[in-house]
Amino acid sequence: MREVEEIRMEHGAGGEAMRELLREIMQYFADSENVPGDDGDVLLSNCVCEEVPLDALDDSAVFNGIVFTTDSHTVKPLFFPGGDIGSLSIAGTVNDIAVMGASPVCMSAAFVIEEGFPMSDFVRVLGSMRDTAHMASVKIVTGDTKVVEKGAVDRIIINTSAIGFRTEALEHNFDVVRDYRGRADIRWLTDSNLKDGDAIIVSGYIGDHGIALLSHREGINFDSELKSDIAPLNKLVQEILKVGGIVAMKDPTRGGLANALNEFSEKSGVGIEIEEERIPIRESVRSACEMLGIDPLEIGNEGKIVMGVVSEIAEDVLRALRHDELGKNAEIIGYASEELRGVVMKTEVGGRRTVEPPIGDPVPRIC
Amino acid sequence: MREVEEIRMEHGAGGEAMRELLREIMQYFADSENVPGDDGDVLLSNCVCEEVPLDALDDSAVFNGIVFTTDSHTVKPLFFPGGDIGSLSIAGTVNDIAVMGASPVCMSAAFVIEEGFPMSDFVRVLGSMRDTAHMASVKIVTGDTKVVEKGAVDRIIINTSAIGFRTEALEHNFDVVRDYRGRADIRWLTDSNLKDGDAIIVSGYIGDHGIALLSHREGINFDSELKSDIAPLNKLVQEILKVGGIVAMKDPTRGGLANALNEFSEKSGVGIEIEEERIPIRESVRSACEMLGIDPLEIGNEGKIVMGVVSEIAEDVLRALRHDELGKNAEIIGYASEELRGVVMKTEVGGRRTVEPPIGDPVPRIC
Numbered sequence: 001m002r003e004v005e006e007i008r009m010e011h012g013a014g015g016e017a018m019r020e021l022l023r024e025i026m027q028y029f030a031d032s033e034n035v036p037g038d039d040g041d042v043l044l045s046n047c048v049c050e051e052v053p054l055d056a057l058d059d060s061a062v063f064n065g066i067v068f069t070t071d072s073h074t075v076k077p078l079f080f081p082g083g084d085i086g087s088l089s090i091a092g093t094v095n096d097i098a099v100m101g102a103s104p105v106c107m108s109a110a111f112v113i114e115e116g117f118p119m120s121d122f123v124r125v126l127g128s129m130r131d132t133a134h135m136a137s138v139k140i141v142t143g144d145t146k147v148v149e150k151g152a153v154d155r156i157i158i159n160t161s162a163i164g165f166r167t168e169a170l171e172h173n174f175d176v177v178r179d180y181r182g183r184a185d186i187r188w189l190t191d192s193n194l195k196d197g198d199a200i201i202v203s204g205y206i207g208d209h210g211i212a213l214l215s216h217r218e219g220i221n222f223d224s225e226l227k228s229d230i231a232p233l234n235k236l237v238q239e240i241l242k243v244g245g246i247v248a249m250k251d252p253t254r255g256g257l258a259n260a261l262n263e264f265s266e267k268s269g270v271g272i273e274i275e276e277e278r279i280p281i282r283e284s285v286r287s288a289c290e291m292l293g294i295d296p297l298e299i300g301n302e303g304k305i306v307m308g309v310v311s312e313i314a315e316d317v318l319r320a321l322r323h324d325e326l327g328k329n330a331e332i333i334g335y336a337s338e339e340l341r342g343v344v345m346k347t348e349v350g351g352r353r354t355v356e357p358p359i360g361d362p363v364p365r366i367c
Numbered sequence: 368m369r370e371v372e373e374i375r376m377e378h379g380a381g382g383e384a385m386r387e388l389l390r391e392i393m394q395y396f397a398d399s400e401n402v403p404g405d406d407g408d409v410l411l412s413n414c415v416c417e418e419v420p421l422d423a424l425d426d427s428a429v430f431n432g433i434v435f436t437t438d439s440h441t442v443k444p445l446f447f448p449g450g451d452i453g454s455l456s457i458a459g460t461v462n463d464i465a466v467m468g469a470s471p472v473c474m475s476a477a478f479v480i481e482e483g484f485p486m487s488d489f490v491r492v493l494g495s496m497r498d499t500a501h502m503a504s505v506k507i508v509t510g511d512t513k514v515v516e517k518g519a520v521d522r523i524i525i526n527t528s529a530i531g532f533r534t535e536a537l538e539h540n541f542d543v544v545r546d547y548r549g550r551a552d553i554r555w556l557t558d559s560n561l562k563d564g565d566a567i568i569v570s571g572y573i574g575d576h577g578i579a580l581l582s583h584r585e586g587i588n589f590d591s592e593l594k595s596d597i598a599p600l601n602k603l604v605q606e607i608l609k610v611g612g613i614v615a616m617k618d619p620t621r622g623g624l625a626n627a628l629n630e631f632s633e634k635s636g637v638g639i640e641i642e643e644e645r646i647p648i649r650e651s652v653r654s655a656c657e658m659l660g661i662d663p664l665e666i667g668n669e670g671k672i673v674m675g676v677v678s679e680i681a682e683d684v685l686r687a688l689r690h691d692e693l694g695k696n697a698e699i700i701g702y703a704s705e706e707l708r709g710v711v712m713k714t715e716v717g718g719r720r721t722v723e724p725p726i727g728d729p730v731p732r733i734c
Binding site: 004005006007008009010011012013018021022024025028029050053054060061063064066068069070071072074076105106108109110111112113114115116117118119120122123126127129130133139140141142143144145146147148149151152153154157159161163364365367 | 371373375377378379385388391392395396417421428430431433435436437438439443473475478479480481482483484485486487490494496497506507509510511512513514516520521524526528
C-alpha cells in the first residue's frame with residue numbers, strides 16, 4: 001500500500017483497491033494490545049469482548065453485545081428520484097445494523113455544511129431524515145453541526161452512526177439454523193457463515209438506486225418511472241428472521257451484488273453459483289446498463305439485501321419476503337458450493353463466467 | 368429560523384446562532400412519538416429509556432445506559448504544533464464521553480477523502496489516531512471510507528462516534544455529592560446540575576489550541592513554544608471522580624469558556640461569577656489575543672475541562688487535578704450564585720462585566 005502515493009477514486013469504490021486501503025487502516029486500528037475501558041472500572045453486566053471485530057470488515061461491529069456502525073454520505077446530487085441525502089443517511093446506516101440481524105435503536109447525525117447552503121434545502125433534508133427514522137422506528141439521540149467556508153465541502157456531508165441490539169427473532173432464527181445444520185457457533189448474520197448448499201436470495205430488483213441517480217445526474221432519461229430503492233429494511237429483516245434459517249446477510253451497496261457475493265465467498269471459504277436469468281433486474285435498468293457499458297452486478301443498491309439461507313427453508317423465507325412490499329420481487333438466485341471457488345454465473349445464453357469483485361466504481365458518489 | 372435563507376459561518380460557531388440552528392434541528396429529531404426498537408423484541412436487560420436526550424444539547428446523549436456521541440472534524444491545517452486531525456478526532460470525541468463522567472470504550476472512524484490526498488499524510492493521520500486511541504484506552508471497532516473527486520472536500524474530513532459506560536468512580540462521585548448536598552437525582556455530569564455555591568474549576572491554561580492553530584495557519588509566530596493542548600482526558604476525569612463531589616463538566620471547545628459557562632448558567636438556572644485574575648492564560652496567548660482583538664474566553668480549547676464542584680470539596684478536587692500532568696495548572700475560577708443571572712466576571716482592574724455567549728467564532732475551522 002505504501003507504494004501507492006495518493007488516494008484514488010478506486011479506494012472508495014467498494015472493490016479490490018478499497019479492500020487494500022482498509023487493510024492498511026486496520027493495521028493501525030486492530031490493535032490487540034489495547035484494552036478498552038481501563039480508565040476506570042466500567043460497570044458492565046458483560047465482558048469487554050469483541051464478537052465481530054473491525055478486521056471482519058462486516059457491515060457492523062459487535063462489541064459487548066452492542067451492534068455499532070457508521071457511514072458518511074456524500075451523494076451527488078443531494079435530491080434525486082426516490083430519495084435524498086437525508087433518507088439515504090438514515091436508511092443506509094439502519095440497514096448496516098439490520099443485516100447483522102440486529103434491531104437499530106438509536107442514531108447520531110453529524111452535519112458538515114458549506115457556508116451559503118440554502119436553509120430550505122437543509123430543512124428538506126431534516127424532514128427526510130425524520131420521516132425515514134420514523135419508518136425505521138429509530139431515534140436520533142445525538143449530533144454535531146460544523147459549517148465550513150465556501151469550497152471546503154460540496155454542499156453537505158452527513159455522517160450517521162447507529163447502535164442496535166439482538167432480538168428474539170434473531171435467537172429464533174438461529175434455533176432454526178441449528179435444527180437443520182447444527183451450526184451452534186454462529187450468533188450474527190456475518191459474511192463468513194455460508195456453507196455448501198445454502199441458497200442465495202436477493203430481496204428485489206438490483207441496480208435501481210445507481211441507475212436512477214446516474215440518469216438524474218447526467219440528465220439521461222432511461223425510464224421516467226425509475227426511482228432509487230432507498231428504504232430502511234430493519235422491519236423486513238426481523239419479519240423473515242421469524243421464519244428462520246438465515247445464516248448471512250449484506251446490503252449490496254458500493255460494489256453491488258458482485259462485491260457482496262465475493263465477500264460472502266471469500267470470507268466463508270465456499271464458492272457461489274448464481275443464475276443470470278434468476279437475478280431480478282428491471283428492463284429499463286438492463287438497457288441503461290447495456291447502453292452505458294456498465295455491469296448491473298457492480299452497481300450500488302440501497303433498499304436491497306442479499307442473504308444465505310439453509311436450503312431446506314429457503315422457499316419459506318422467499319415467501320415471507322414476497323409478502324412484504326419491500327421484498328415482493330425477491331428471488332433465489334443461486335447456491336453456495338464447495339466444488340467452486342469464487343463466484344460463478346450461469347449466463348442466459350448458456351455459458352458460465354466468473355463474477356469478479358469490481359475494481360472501480362461504475363457510478364461514483366451515489367451513497 | 369426559516370426566515371434565515373442560508374447557512375452562515377456563525378451557525379457552526381458554538382454560540383447563539385448555532386443554538387438557534389440546533390433548536391431547528393431538534394424540532395425534527397426530538398420526536399417523542401417515535402418508539403425506538405419496535406421492529407422486534409429487543410433483548411435488553413434495561414428499558415428503552417433516554418436519560419440524557421438530544422434536546423438537553425449536552426456533550427453526549429445517554430440512552431439505555433449507553434453514553435453516545437459524535438463529532439465531525441474539519442480542522443485546517445491538518446497538521447499543526449501539538450497535534451493533527453487524527454489526534455483531534457480521537458481526543459475530541461473521547462472527551463465528550465469523558466465529561467459526562469463515563470468511560471469511553473469503543474469508537475467508529477469515518478473518512479471522507481479528496482482524490483489525490485497523499486498516502487503519506489493519510490498514514491500519518493492513522494498513526495496519530497492509533498496513538499491517541501491507545502493513550503485513551505479506546506478501541507476503534509468500525510469505520511467507513513469514502514473518496515470524492517477533487518474539490519468536493521477540503522482534503523479530508525474525519526467523523527468519529529463513541530460509546531461509553533458508567534464507572535464505579537462516577538457512582539462514588541455522586542455518593543460524595545449526596546453526602547454534602549443531598550442531590551439524589553443526578554446521575555451524569557450534565558450541564559444542568561449546578562447549584563448556588565458550587566465552585567467552578569478549569570483544568571488548565573485556556574486558549575492554547577485556538578491560538579496555536581491560528582498562528583500556525585496565518586504564519587504569525589507569537590510564541591514558538593505554543594502548542595495545541597489536544598489530549599484525551601478520560602483518565603484524568605476518572606481520577607478526580609474518585610475524589611468526588613463533581614456535579615457538572617464540559618470541555619470548552621467551540622465557543623470557548625464563555626460558551627461553556629453560559630451553557631452551565633442557562634441550563635442550571637443559576638448565575639456564575641468568575642474572577643479574571645484566576646483564569647489561567649499563558650502570557651503569549653494573552654498578548655496574541657490583545658494583538659488580534661480576540662476575547663480569550665471565546666477561543667476553542669481541546670484538552671481542557673471546566674466543571675462545577677460542591678464547594679466544600681473543591682480544594683481536594685483541585686489538588687487531584689494538579690497531581691496530573693494534564694491538570695497541573697488547574698484553578699478555581701469562581702462560584703455559582705443564585706443572586707446573579709448569566710455569567711459575570713470581576714475584571715483585573717476591579718470592574719465587573721457580563722460574559723456573553725459568543726455570536727461568531729473568532730478562530731474558525733479549529734476542530
